[in-house]
Amino acid sequence: MNKKFVLGIYDDEDVLLTAIENIRAAGTKIYDVFSPYPVHGIDDVLGIKRSRLPIVAFFGGLFGMSFALWMQIWMMGFDWPMIIGGKPHIALPSFIPVTFELTVLVSAFSMVITFFIVSKLKPSLKVNVFDKRSTDDKFVMAIEVKDGVTNMTALNDLLRSNGAIEVNEKEVVK
Amino acid sequence: MQHVSPIREPLVTGGKTYHDITEDVCRQVEAKPNARWAAALAVALVGLAIFIYSVYRTLWYGIGEWGLNKTVGWAWDITNFVWWVGIGHAGTLISAILLLFRQKWRTSINRAAEAMTIFAVICAAMFPVLHMGRPWLAYWVLPLPNTFGSLWVNFNSPLLWDVFAISTYFSVSLVFWYIGLIPDFATIRDRATGPIARRAYAFLSFGWTGSAKAWSRYETVSLILAGLATPLVLSVHTIVSMDFATSVIPGWHTTIFPPYFVAGAIFSGFAMVLTLMIITRKVFFLENYITLEHVESMNKVIILTGSIVGIAYTTEFFIAWYSGVEYEQYAFINRAFGPYWWAYWSMMTCNVITPQLFWFRKIRRSLTATFIISIFVNIGMWFERFVIIVTSLHRDFLPSSWAMFSPTIIDIGVYVGTIGLFFTLFLLFAKFFPVVNMAEVKAILKSSSEVKHHHGAAATMHATDKDLNSNTHRNE
Numbered sequence: 001m002n003k004k005f006v007l008g009i010y011d012d013e014d015v016l017l018t019a020i021e022n023i024r025a026a027g028t029k030i031y032d033v034f035s036p037y038p039v040h041g042i043d044d045v046l047g048i049k050r051s052r053l054p055i056v057a058f059f060g061g062l063f064g065m066s067f068a069l070w071m072q073i074w075m076m077g078f079d080w081p082m083i084i085g086g087k088p089h090i091a092l093p094s095f096i097p098v099t100f101e102l103t104v105l106v107s108a109f110s111m112v113i114t115f116f117i118v119s120k121l122k123p124s125l126k127v128n129v130f131d132k133r134s135t136d137d138k139f140v141m142a143i144e145v146k147d148g149v150t151n152m153t154a155l156n157d158l159l160r161s162n163g164a165i166e167v168n169e170k171e172v173v174k
Numbered sequence: 175m176q177h178v179s180p181i182r183e184p185l186v187t188g189g190k191t192y193h194d195i196t197e198d199v200c201r202q203v204e205a206k207p208n209a210r211w212a213a214a215l216a217v218a219l220v221g222l223a224i225f226i227y228s229v230y231r232t233l234w235y236g237i238g239e240w241g242l243n244k245t246v247g248w249a250w251d252i253t254n255f256v257w258w259v260g261i262g263h264a265g266t267l268i269s270a271i272l273l274l275f276r277q278k279w280r281t282s283i284n285r286a287a288e289a290m291t292i293f294a295v296i297c298a299a300m301f302p303v304l305h306m307g308r309p310w311l312a313y314w315v316l317p318l319p320n321t322f323g324s325l326w327v328n329f330n331s332p333l334l335w336d337v338f339a340i341s342t343y344f345s346v347s348l349v350f351w352y353i354g355l356i357p358d359f360a361t362i363r364d365r366a367t368g369p370i371a372r373r374a375y376a377f378l379s380f381g382w383t384g385s386a387k388a389w390s391r392y393e394t395v396s397l398i399l400a401g402l403a404t405p406l407v408l409s410v411h412t413i414v415s416m417d418f419a420t421s422v423i424p425g426w427h428t429t430i431f432p433p434y435f436v437a438g439a440i441f442s443g444f445a446m447v448l449t450l451m452i453i454t455r456k457v458f459f460l461e462n463y464i465t466l467e468h469v470e471s472m473n474k475v476i477i478l479t480g481s482i483v484g485i486a487y488t489t490e491f492f493i494a495w496y497s498g499v500e501y502e503q504y505a506f507i508n509r510a511f512g513p514y515w516w517a518y519w520s521m522m523t524c525n526v527i528t529p530q531l532f533w534f535r536k537i538r539r540s541l542t543a544t545f546i547i548s549i550f551v552n553i554g555m556w557f558e559r560f561v562i563i564v565t566s567l568h569r570d571f572l573p574s575s576w577a578m579f580s581p582t583i584i585d586i587g588v589y590v591g592t593i594g595l596f597f598t599l600f601l602l603f604a605k606f607f608p609v610v611n612m613a614e615v616k617a618i619l620k621s622s623s624e625v626k627h628h629h630g631a632a633a634t635m636h637a638t639d640k641d642l643n644s645n646t647h648r649n650e
Binding site: 013032033034035036037038039040042043046048050051053054057071072075076079080082084085087091094095097098100101102104105107108109111112115116118119120121122123124125126127128129130132133134135136137 | 191192193196317325326328329330332334335338339342345346349350353356357360361363364365373376377378379380381382383384385386387388389390391392393394395398399402403405406409413416612613614616617620
């Protein structure tokens with residue numbers, strides 16, 4: 001299925017933010033916005049919900065901590081107990097450093113791997129960039145159009161009256 | 175919108191635009207290697223060759239190639255290990271702690287500083303692994319079933335804590351660094367002209383498009399990683415210091431070690447960042463991004479941490495006397511006035527006296543003075559570890575076993591070799607990776623650059639239909 005998009009190109013983040021607000025208020029659905037850097041405040045105007053990745057990090061950390069404690073208690077206390085330095089078999093204060101490190105490790109990796117999966121980031125040669133300038137100095141707003149449904153002239157006017165410096169069309173072959 | 179005080183110095187000078195940032199940072203990556211870079215790499219490769227030869231000798235003939243003896247069983251190897259790990263700490267401090275403190279000046283130096291962290295930890299890891307004598311059995315430090323090795327590893331040992339701390343630190347720093355690199359790789363990919371470069375950077379960029387949702391997640395991930403890396407970096411040098419502090423050797427068995435080591439680590443790390451950045455900004459023409467303001471900010475961190483280190487030295491001495499423990503007192507008298515007095519006073523001069531010169535604004539903002547002092551700090555911090563380790567060991571409880579340590583040529587070779595390894599990695603990084611985080615510098619450009627750009631929306635407001643470009647592209 002081919003998808004057609006209209007791309008509004010902006011060159012200023014403040015103009016872009018106002019434009020997003022106005023365009024959404026006009027009832028046009030924005031497919032996505034591509035920018036060379038994280039634009040602060042874009043989440044609110046685009047209606048992007050807060051990421052739930054911190055929750056993944058929390059549970060990852062919880063798992064790492066429980067695993068580390070279980071591992072050390074089982075190995076040192078039950079599987080092969082030995083007296084080391086006159087300490088009890090299960091010497092919890094000695095276990096804190098490893099527990100802490102594994103908490104951080106599992107927390108960080110579970111979050112990062114989830115981030116890669118949900119954002120569909122993976123090593124690949126295929127690149128689907130709407131406009132290559134969006135990784136350099138332009139902000140690209142993509143709006144999906146449906147043949148015969150979308151009024152192209154009106155859309156063009158809407159984008160331009162909201163500060164787009166260019167309006168392009170792009171077809172994506174799936 | 176944030177308010178930025180007008181008296182605050184700009185972080186990006188020269189009236190740059192977003193596109194200028196891309197050009198300035200990508201220039202180095204896209205251009206053919208220049209002669210200066212090639213010459214530097216040649217020198218670094220000589221260092222690497224020395225490293226390979228010294229490692230070969232160490233592995234083939236054994237640890238006897240080093241100058242260790244029965245009394246001083248730990249010397250240059252652990253000194254170098256602690257020195258390198260400490261240097262790494264500045265990178266994490268800049269990228270994580272300064273992110274949590276919302277210090278915008280971190281943006282143009284965090285990339286190179288984090289790269290430094292990763293390479294420094296690689297160099298550090300060489301020493302304990304080589305000191306194992308049989309590094310091919312290095313996996314025995316992992317908790318493997320006891321039928322595999324002998325029993326379980328000992329979770330009460332700080333050396334084992336180190337294994338977990340250093341490997342966690344390395345992997346988390348690597349991931350943090352790489353996530354920051356992804357958007358910049360995408361920028362290089364979208365500019366690349368050659369098929370090899372385009373494919374290589376496409377592969378490295380993980381298909382990044384810069385969509386709003388991805389950026390939102392990127393920021394969340396960066397913040398949480400910063401939150402995790404902050405206690406992590408503090409834990410790493412704390413645990414390194416426990417290698418000494420949990421033993422009962424006079425001069426090592428002190429509770430002051432963790433904070434004192436962490437401050438020392440940040441101190442030496444910032445010195446190394448300055449050494450590297452003063453050269454990098456010059457060679458790659460990044461003076462508008464790494465400004466005197468950046469240098470001055472780093473010098474302020476150096477005064478703070480240098481003073482903490484100075485207070486720690488004094489406190490240690492006082493407590494040794496105040497404890498009333500004969501052995502502890504002797505260890506410290508011996509440190510300052512014994513046969514290794516020169517090492518102690520080199521340490522005091524380089525670490526306590528020289529950084530105090532940064533109280534003068536002129537010196538703080540002088541590149542030459544900063545460069546020289548940063549080298550002094552690097553030397554001083556190496557001596558600090560040498561002093562702590564060797565002077566505490568060489569005269570133990572039994573005078574009949576007192577000994578001196580002198581390094582062999584192989585000791586020197588391994589140490590100089592890791593410097594070669596470090597610079598080889600750093601130079602390759604500087605050539606093929608963007609040394610400044612373009613995306614983050616662009617993000618602060620509007621609020622913190624010298625000339626404010628207001629691209630008028632008004633000019634494009636009345637454009638007409640005929641501007642509608644219908645250059646329909648087709649993706650494969």
